[in-house]
């Protein structure tokens with residue numbers, strides 16, 4: 035079976051900054067893969083490279099198909115969906131309309147029918163289904179700006195799901211959520227992945243990532259330093275060095291959370 | 307010989323070049339001080355110019371000696387600057403760049419209307435403030451005004467450049483522009499710097515107004531429109547560089563002057579016996595486009611705290627039902643009203659259509675285009691020329707006109723893909739001026755000065771033009787038949803625009819408006835959506851142009867002037883740029899429309915009073931009711947019409963160290979073109 039995502043030799047430079055160097059990463063069908071690393075390690079840049087928002091070298095294959103030369107919207111049509119660290123909802127549209135935009139392209143005849151005869155777009159019904167999946171039924175008619183941060187994060191995920199993607203990339207979906215919300219999110223993600231949607235999860239909440247992922251990649255300074263099951267990554271000496279080599283002040287935002295998580299990891303390793 | 311003449315003309319162009327450069331300095335000062343792209347700098351210079359003229363020629367009964375008049379004029383411009391800061395810049399401090407730009411359009415409109423009301427629109431001669439002599443350079447004798455002007459503006463430029471580099475004031479302004487939040491944190495007051503820069507801008511404009519006395523008569527248009535070459539110069543200076551702006555302004559002035567010389571040469575293309583008109587405006591457009599493409603990418607983005615973006619575009623609830631209420635009322639009115647009111651209502655219908663085109667392109671797509679009226683003109687002129695040259699009448703001429711406007715709109719859309727928001731407004735303003743002078747005023751393919759005839763529309767031998775014989779209850783012309791025709795067209799266009807908002811294409815437009823990157827990630831082809839939006843809006847503008855030409859029975863360039871284009875934007879911002887009711891009611895209150903006729907008929911108030919008020923109203927409504935009066939009336943029940951500022955902390959202040967420029971706030975602020983497509 036071809037992998038849902040196969041990225042080989044991904045490199046990105048911003049001027050003199052080499053944000054990613056030769057990163058290989060694969061997401062197999064039905065798997066939830068984690069991508070972690072300290073702040074500035076290049077995680078967001080990796081998602082941008084896969085989705086076509088930064089110029090990157092290397093090869094990106096989505097279900098076996100090379101997509102690295104395609105513009106972002108074409109990649110989206112082929113089944114690639116992402117969320118944003120900074121949420122990025124369409125603030126001028128209701129939640130339902132946000133999902134409708136992602137819910138597929140209007141064909142020329144359907145656009146014509148909608149504009150000339152005032153037919154209602156069908157895609158909006160699909161929105162209902164996705165909102166149900168994330169327990170967001172009540173807010174379909176709300177404006178994103180009227181929602182809490184946590185809700186907006188979920189709407190961002192719902193919008194990514196609305197396009198019926200074949201691969202989901204989540205950039206820090208749990209940032210800004212409290213522990214309970216984060217745990218809830220983890221359960222929902224697991225359900226979504228088990229429902230057949232391979233997913234790459236980036237997050238700072240180590241409890242979440244180590245708890246639910248099948249496989250984890252670790253980035254530091256744009257280089258892949260480890261890869262394996264949560265258990266293997268937890269014990270990997272380079273990973274510990276990457277995180278513990280930094281002072282707490284360098285680990286931000288949510289320094290306490292990350293710091294605590296890695297302190298716990300370190301303790302776990304020390305006990306071994 | 308030839309070289310000497312060209313040289314002489316180039317030197318003669320120094321004067322107007324200095325005025326362009328000076329006005330460009332005003333644009334730079336406004337941008338550096340408060341992030342406003344100030345389209346009213348020329349208008350402020352014009353106000354100062356009138357002040358000087360009035361003082362120096364005894365318009366108010368007292369004639370002042372020139373030096374005293376100069377000093378008083380500069381004082382007057384300081385007052386103007388303070389008023390501009392307190393009345394426009396400060397209230398709009400937290401508004402997005404587009405809103406600020408529209409506010410300056412309002413100021414331009416008010417200033418112009420005020421002058422016309424006070425002094426009429428004829429030009430008056432005025433005494434020069436400079437000693438008038440001649441110099442002989444390389445065997446060519448030229449008046450030395452021009453050299454003086456260039457030298458004085460150069461001195462100002464150098465002073466400003468040095469001041470910004472080395473004084474505390476300059477450093478503070480730069481700090482505040484780079485990051486308002488941090489500057490405040492360090493105890494700098496962005497308000498003070500903004501005030502200082504605005505006053506400097508007004509002083510510079512006062513100087514431009516004074517210097518202009520040496521080469522121009524004072525009139526309410528010339529200096530106002532100097533903003534276009536001035537913008538071209540300022541764009542070359544990336545809106546921040548004083549010396550580059552100066553040089554570019556000077557070069558534009560000299561090039562225009564040389565073009566005048568070349569126009570007299572035998573090989574120069576002619577039109578109706580005279581040299582081809584509008585070549586200099588075309589030159590300015592080209593300069594502006596070049597500047598925008600090759601220089602604007604590096605315009606420093608500003609770290610202003612922006613709270614608001616374009617107002618929400620509410621989803622129409624039941625457009626058909628609304629139409630069923632309003633259309634019959636309007637239809638009866640067409641038949642029953644006396645002819646003056648009927649004419650006003652027809653004009654309202656026609657301009658409402660052009661405002662609906664702005665609703666699509668700005669309200670839905672988020673791009674402020676000032677060329678919509680120019681596109682209307684293209685359609686109107688085609689209708690006229692298809693008839694006079696080929697005998698083609700209604701409906702084919704109208705259809706061709708509309709399609710041509712739409713095609714041209716898509717054509718304009720291609721460069722617009724790389725130019726966003728405020729810059730697009732600047733380029734399209736220049737395009738409107740160029741279309742008006744190069745095409746519409748042209749004797750061969752435009753209307754010349756006299757206007758070109760347009761046949762009354764008729765179908766199967768049945769005429770429904772303004773002069774149809776059916777006169778209705780109110781009597782007189784224009785015929786209610788033509789009114790009904792316009793009303794039907796408006797209704798159809800309005801329903802289409804309302805449906806567009808509900809359609810998925812409309813949702814995609816709003817998604818693009820809100821966040822291009824997120825839209826692309828959601829599978830929206832940003833380029834195609836924009837081009838489609840530009841095309842639809844241009845087609846609608848074309849419909850307006852066709853009706854306009856039928857309603858006048860002939861077509862002239864002055865119906866499609868840049869100042870009218872500016873006024874249209876101001877009117878629709880008051881009623882609501884994001885909704886169909888906003889567009890329609892904008893038409894109702896538009897100059898020449900129903901409301902304006904009522905003002906004239908009942909109170910004897912001319913259209914310019916309306917223009918005067920509209921400038922003020924634009925600023926007020928941007929502050930207090932940015933979604934616009936009609937939009938609020940129709941959709942105002944919700945508690946919050948305005949998208950609130952993102953509560954995301956990352957949007958507000960850059961997290962130390964890590965550059966993470968995601969987020970639309972950054973995109974809104976930055977003038978740099980952001981490309982979504984990745985080069986393959």
Ligand SMILES: Nc1ncnc2c1ncn2[C@@H]1O[C@H](COP(=O)(O)OP(=O)(O)O)[C@@H](O)[C@H]1O
Pocket residue numbers: 048051053071072073074075076077078079080963964965966967
């Ligand atoms: N647009 C950009 N321009 C320049 N440098 C950037 C840009 N985006 C990210 N970087 C740099 O690339 C590195 C990786 O950033 P990022 O991918 O955002 O890290 P992460 O998401 O892991 O915190 C950082 O050093 C950051 O400063």
Ligand SMILES: [Mg+2]
Pocket residue numbers: 077078079119
């Ligand atoms: Mg990141």
